[in-house]
Amino acid sequence: MVREASASPPRAVHALAAPYLLFLGDATEPGFAKTALGLRDWAADKCLAEHALPAATVSTGLPRMTPANAAAAGARAMVIGVANQGGVIPAAWMPELLAAVEAGLDLVAGLHTRLGDIAALREAVARAGTRLVDVREPPPALPIATGAKRTGRRLLTVGTDCALGKKYTALAIARGLRARGHDATFRASGQTGIMIAGEGIAIDAVVADFAAGAAELLSPANAPTHLDVIEGQGSLFHPSYAAVSLALLHGSQPDLFVVCHQPTRAQILGTPGYGVPSIEAVIEQTIAVGRLTNPAIRCAGVSLNTAGMAAEEAAAEIAHTAERLGLQTADPIRGGDAFERLLDACAA
Amino acid sequence: MVREASASPPRAVHALAAPYLLFLGDATEPGFAKTALGLRDWAADKCLAEHALPAATVSTGLPRMTPANAAAAGARAMVIGVANQGGVIPAAWMPELLAAVEAGLDLVAGLHTRLGDIAALREAVARAGTRLVDVREPPPALPIATGAKRTGRRLLTVGTDCALGKKYTALAIARGLRARGHDATFRASGQTGIMIAGEGIAIDAVVADFAAGAAELLSPANAPTHLDVIEGQGSLFHPSYAAVSLALLHGSQPDLFVVCHQPTRAQILGTPGYGVPSIEAVIEQTIAVGRLTNPAIRCAGVSLNTAGMAAEEAAAEIAHTAERLGLQTADPIRGGDAFERLLDACAA
Numbered sequence: 138m139v140r141e142a143s144a145s146p147p148r149a150v151h152a153l154a155a156p157y158l159l160f161l162g163d164a165t166e167p168g169f170a171k172t173a174l175g176l177r178d179w180a181a182d183k184c185l186a187e188h189a190l191p192a193a194t195v196s197t198g199l200p201r202m203t204p205a206n207a208a209a210a211g212a213r214a215m216v217i218g219v220a221n222q223g224g225v226i227p228a229a230w231m232p233e234l235l236a237a238v239e240a241g242l243d244l245v246a247g248l249h250t251r252l253g254d255i256a257a258l259r260e261a262v263a264r265a266g267t268r269l270v271d272v273r274e275p276p277p278a279l280p281i282a283t284g285a286k287r288t289g290r291r292l293l294t295v296g297t298d299c300a301l302g303k304k305y306t307a308l309a310i311a312r313g314l315r316a317r318g319h320d321a322t323f324r325a326s327g328q329t330g331i332m333i334a335g336e337g338i339a340i341d342a343v344v345a346d347f348a349a350g351a352a353e354l355l356s357p358a359n360a361p362t363h364l365d366v367i368e369g370q371g372s373l374f375h376p377s378y379a380a381v382s383l384a385l386l387h388g389s390q391p392d393l394f395v396v397c398h399q400p401t402r403a404q405i406l407g408t409p410g411y412g413v414p415s416i417e418a419v420i421e422q423t424i425a426v427g428r429l430t431n432p433a434i435r436c437a438g439v440s441l442n443t444a445g446m447a448a449e450e451a452a453a454e455i456a457h458t459a460e461r462l463g464l465q466t467a468d469p470i471r472g473g474d475a476f477e478r479l480l481d482a483c484a485a
Numbered sequence: 486m487v488r489e490a491s492a493s494p495p496r497a498v499h500a501l502a503a504p505y506l507l508f509l510g511d512a513t514e515p516g517f518a519k520t521a522l523g524l525r526d527w528a529a530d531k532c533l534a535e536h537a538l539p540a541a542t543v544s545t546g547l548p549r550m551t552p553a554n555a556a557a558a559g560a561r562a563m564v565i566g567v568a569n570q571g572g573v574i575p576a577a578w579m580p581e582l583l584a585a586v587e588a589g590l591d592l593v594a595g596l597h598t599r600l601g602d603i604a605a606l607r608e609a610v611a612r613a614g615t616r617l618v619d620v621r622e623p624p625p626a627l628p629i630a631t632g633a634k635r636t637g638r639r640l641l642t643v644g645t646d647c648a649l650g651k652k653y654t655a656l657a658i659a660r661g662l663r664a665r666g667h668d669a670t671f672r673a674s675g676q677t678g679i680m681i682a683g684e685g686i687a688i689d690a691v692v693a694d695f696a697a698g699a700a701e702l703l704s705p706a707n708a709p710t711h712l713d714v715i716e717g718q719g720s721l722f723h724p725s726y727a728a729v730s731l732a733l734l735h736g737s738q739p740d741l742f743v744v745c746h747q748p749t750r751a752q753i754l755g756t757p758g759y760g761v762p763s764i765e766a767v768i769e770q771t772i773a774v775g776r777l778t779n780p781a782i783r784c785a786g787v788s789l790n791t792a793g794m795a796a797e798e799a800a801a802e803i804a805h806t807a808e809r810l811g812l813q814t815a816d817p818i819r820g821g822d823a824f825e826r827l828l829d830a831c832a833a
Contacts, residue, residue: 223628249692249694280571281571282724282756283724284758285757285758341693342692343692344689344693345690345691346689346690346726346729349724349727374777376632376735377631377698378694379731379732379735380728380729381693383727384693384728387728409633411777422773425770425773426770429722429759430724
């Protein structure tokens with residue numbers, strides 16, 4: 138094959154310099170700040186402080202610092218911990234990004250718009266001697282999916298919507314199983330997961346024809362008892378992103394899936410007029426389309442995101458859902474016996 | 486938003502210089518030569534001759550000419566009319582491509598590998614004063630799909646596999662309806678369709694996150710009685726490309742779909758071990774997932790690709806399928822009363 142290197146070689150997604158200053162932009166919706174919140178929860182040792190525009194109402198709870206103060210306190214990089222619909226960089230963020238570079242920090246982002254495509258940033262890092270790191274850049278020369286069965290076991294988290302706990306659930310299941318001595322690996326399919334895991338592929342940044350092939354590459358053949366716990370993306374019921382979800386489902390060939398749901402959410406994020414589907418509908422459709430590449434696919438259980446609910450209310454919702462569906466149900470963030478039983482179901 | 490122009494501006498997909506010399510490479514499988522065969526059938530006035538490597542067994546039936554002879558006979562461009570799995574350019578093609586450029590022809594391609602990424606070709610066209618045209622290059626700044634309902638009516642062709650007649654069927658339905666005085670437009674979603682129509686978007690070349698948005702852009706809001714007849718891609722049952730099919734389905738929001746099927750094909754193209762699904766299964770799954778963005782979606786009929794079947798055998802297969810499914814069924818290439826009835830169903 139004739140396949141030459143592109144003009145801009147793929148940028149590293151590994152070896153990010155820490156600790157981080159988490160940039161929250163002007164976020165007023167926690168769903169759009171999931172990168173910052175995820176890093177706080179799953180890579181706490183790498184997170185020093187947060188920085189935001191005055192309009193922001195979202196907070197990680199970390200101390201607020203300017204880029205200059207954070208650099209003086211030891212920060213090595215400012216991570217853009219917020220995403221807009223479409224993944225663009227608003228003009229209002231630019232002074233803050235330039236200030237971070239001038240303070241000597243690397244800039245790390247997982248947006249559709251690449252930091253490296255913005256001339257002012259390229260010039261700033263050239264002056265400051267720091268780096269622009271775009272973790273969403275897919276690897277070069279991805280394969281077309283073959284659909285061929287691979288050895289090893291796989292679990293995929295799927296959702297009734299995007300941004301409601303698929304990454305957290307996969308991280309918690311992988312951590313919980315490893316704590317029990319199981320051979321399990323978290324596989325990151327999105328920007329925050331890649332920042333946490335240190336490797337992975339942002340499936341939604343891959344050209345559509347290669348997306349299922351990228352998903353096959355993400356969870357390669359492994360020992361028969363090894364379990365890959367794969368971070369899901371979007372939802373089969375999201376009118377913008379269902380194709381991303383389907384590519385990940387077909388390429389992952391999961392033996393098991395866990396449905397992630399937020400009981401307090403009624404509307405699909407970002408698309409007015411679209412209601413959140415039932416867990417039952419997601420189970421039915423995931424099996425209906427997922428059996429193409431793994432006829433044995435089945436639902437291992439349900440992960441409820443009960444953030445914002447009182448403890449008793451959450452416990453009642455978890456118990457009620459488990460009884461209604463006949464499936465192990467838990468909020469991995471709350472943990473407890475329910476989560477241990479969900480881990481049993483994932484290990485079965 | 487900060488969004489700068491990329492280093493290489495989008496290349497034109499319009500105003501291709503004709504007539505064409507159709508390049509068949511070393512194709513031995515007609516399914517991989519659908520671009521050349523499609524141009525012969527739907528843009529015959531633009532097709533002068535064909536050129537192939539000795540190993541090729543596929544032919545368009547046009548006279549064979551070397552690039553130099555074709556240029557002398559008036560050809561303006563050599564169109565790469567063949568695609569491999571993955572859309573790469575094999576090294577064996579390179580001497581022929583360079584010969585075409587040296588003969589003064591433009592090179593036109595719709596492959597994943599861009600002509601403009603190959604230094605030897607860039608240098609050759611710079612010397613010869615001709616052009617490299619990559620029709621698969623997506624437009625810049627594509628939107629995320631909104632899922633919002635648009636005015637106008639839409640029909641999408643879907644398939645039990647790829648490369649079995651979805652483009653032909655859409656072209657034939659659009660042409661047949663226009664001949665009846667209906668306001669109908671063919672919308673091209675792949676490279677050959679773009680070469681025929683002079684515009685369109687190669688949906689499978691779009692980054693997955695934007696694929697449904699590109700499909701929304703492809704069939705924009707229109708007069709209430711106008712019908713867009715949209716070229717389908719892949720199949721929901723193809724383990725490599727189902728995500729492309731789903732993005733096109735969700736973004737197109739079709740009121741009607743026509744299932745395209747080849748009765749003589751048993752295996753999904755390019756993925757050993759995967760059988761072609763039944764038409765019934767495709768109808769069921771297209772409605773199950775398509776109703777997300779258009780709850781009124783329904784099947785208008787079936788298009789059978791009976792190439793290679795005797796006329797009586799084809800007629801029997803068409804009649805039997807229509808009776809079994811209770812749906813208008815025709816082979817648009819054979820036409821006849823059955824196709825007129827399928828057009829009735831598409832116009833209803």
